[in-house]
Structure formats: structure tokens, C-alpha cells
Amino acid sequence: MADHSIRKIVVSIFGLLLFIFSGISFYKSRHLKEPVVLGPGVTEVKKLSEYFPGIKGSINDCNVYFLEGKEKGATLLVMGGSHPEEPAGRLAPWLFVENGVMEQGRLILVLSANRSGTTVTRIGGGYPPDYTISTPWGGQTFRMGDRWSNPLDQWPDPEVYIHYPSKQNLAYVDIRNLNRTWPGRPNGTLTEKTCYAFMELIRKEKVDIFIDLHEAELQYPVISTIVTHEDGQELATFVSMMLTDMEGFNMGTEFSPKNLHGLSHREVGDYSDAISLLFEAPEPFLDATRGKTTREQLLTGKDEFVVKAGKHGLLFEKIDENGWPIDVRVGRHTSAILQTMESWTEDHPERPLACQNVPRYAEVIENGIGTYLQDFRKVDSKRVIFE
């Protein structure tokens, strides 16, 4: 056999090995199973397709968790994973599913609203494929995710995304952004169908309050705040005041612009009877001026380059060498959700909402999120479900 033939075989084997190892890595990342322990308060788990069969069998047919209270009251829907690359938005409702017990009213939880978006990371962004939260029993690994649906599930993107039904022109890539496709449509793209399914859930379950959990880069002006539809201005302002006064962290209130379409705080309020709120916590990992995009940066929220940007007055939120740890970000969300229930109940005592056993801001920071994640290996397999 000629020398060049042997060389060619060696080079081809090298290429094949690269393909196999990278392929396995990408496959594992896309199919990483995330166990959820159904806590004592979970009374039922449904699939989103039960509200709109058009997404049955698709990757976005996510789990919907119900926590029915002992006493009747209002219905609150908390949605995490609208933008999966904002982990506090998924981890906060995770703590409610694994620990929460509703005393009054009904809580509906979603951990992976855009499940497709959890299976990919930002293309060209060098993101870690996953991250691990330390727990007393070891650690639990979660998919990193992206802001947009996976192009493997929805492709191609148009030159310009024309939002339905407003016909507003938006960035082309936002046709895969779950928080730009509300209220969705039954014959649209996967992301639009997912929003439509959630709208059906909200309408059929007669949801009173809808909360969409997010995180934001510090260079983005909408941060550390509640964005509210005009129907929820009173509630949001009350929650914001209580959190700032009682829990020791700043939480602002902003009103949803009437002419900015596709976002949950606008469209859910316009197309249903629910009060629509969106909570933002700070996440330096998302800042364009960040340094290394690592798991550590994601979880500690520490970044010297973002700190430097702050010193130049380029940020809308404070940051120092202590960063914005994931415990702080998740704690902000758990407290904000619990405070929303309390503030609602003060105004609507005939339709209360009360949840027990979920840690608030100070407790999450003191003990760490891992303390509240349950060991899925030690519970009955019937009480474990996968995201």
C-alpha cells in the first residue's frame, strides 16, 4: 500500500474519531435528563399538549405541575425556562415543585417552558453545555440552554420576523424566542404553537396571575424589576415595595409598553383575564463585556470585566467583587413569588394564595439552593419525573 494511502486512512480515522467524540458530547448534552422530585405538595402532573394537541409529541410538550391547596383560592401560574440560559428562572420554580405545599389556592408550575431551548447553547458563544448545583448528597446537573429554540427543532429563520397578530417587525432570530411569540397561533412555528398552548392553559385553568421568570444582563435597563401589564400595576407596585422594605433587596416596577409586542407581560394580559407579570434578576453571565464564559462565572456571577464596565458607568445594576451568585438570584425569585401571593391575598381575602415550605431570599442565601434540591435516588421512582 502506498504511503499516501496509509496517511489518508490515518487522517480519516482521526476525523472519524473527532466526529464520534464531538457527536457523543452534543447528543449527551441535548438529551441530559434532569430529575425532578415531586414534593409533598404536587397533586398532579400534566403535559402541555393536554391544552393544545398541536404540540403533542414535540420537544416542547413540557411538564405542567399542579399544587392544589387544602383550601380553595386563586390560581397562580409560574413559568420558568422561557429563556433557559437564565438558570434562576428555572431553579426557582424547581424549589417550589420539590418543596412547596399550597395551603390556600392553586399553584401551577412550569420548569422548561421552551424545552427545545434547553437542549442547545448559544451558537458560537462558547457556553458550557451544563452546570451543576452542589447538594448535601452530591450535586445535580442541569442543561445550560439558550435564549432561543434549538434550530434543530425550528428552522429556517425568516429575513424579518413579523409578529402575529400585531404584524410588528422584530429581529429575525426572535421567531425562535418564546418571549417574542406571545400569544402564539395554532398553525405557526413550534415556538408560536408553544405560546398558544400556554395561552390555552391560562384560559382553560382560569389563571388569575401569570409570572414569567427571567434574568438579565447588567447592561440592559430592564433589570431587578417587575414588568407588569397595566392590569397588574397595583399588585406589582405593592410587591415591589414590600420586597424592598422587608427583604433587603431592590426590586423596581416597570410598565409593559403597549406597542412592544410578543412579550408575555403584554400579550398574556391582552389575550386572557390573567394579570401578567415578568420578574428580572441580574445575571452577569449574559453581559457582552464578560470574561470567560464558564460554569463558575454562571454560578458565582463574578466577573472582573463586568465590574470594570460598572466603574465606567455602563451598567444598570450594581456589581462588585462578590458578583451575583445563583443563590441570590434564585432567592430573589422565590421571595418575589411568595410576596406576590401575600400581596394578592391582602387585596383578595376571598380568593387567597398561600404556600408553605419554600425558602425565601435570606434562607436561600444562607443555606444554598442545593439544600432544597431533593435526592432523586432516595425517593420512590413514581415520585421522580424528568424534564
Add this chain to the structure above:
Amino acid sequence: MSILMSIITVIYYLLIAYITVILIVNLIKTRKWNKEILYVIVILPFLLRLFRLK
């Protein structure tokens, strides 16, 4: 719109398959070591896309 997207996706994957085959043929034909390495590297993302891995 979703039907149009499906048609474009099918055409896209056919193009990916066609280019992958051409690259493999070129890899077999070439006698230069640097081009062999180059073809192997270029084929990689096409294969990952063809098998819907990335």
C-alpha cells in the same frame, strides 16, 4: 408557513448530504497531506448537521 419551512429544511439537508459526498470524494482523490487534513476538518460540521447532532 410551516409547510414552506419543512420544504426548505428537506432541500437544505439534501444539499448538506450532496456537499458531504463531494468533500469525501475530494478527500479520496487528493494526494496532498495538508488538503486531506483540511477536508477532514471541513467535513466534520457537515456530518454533525447531517446526523442532526448540532
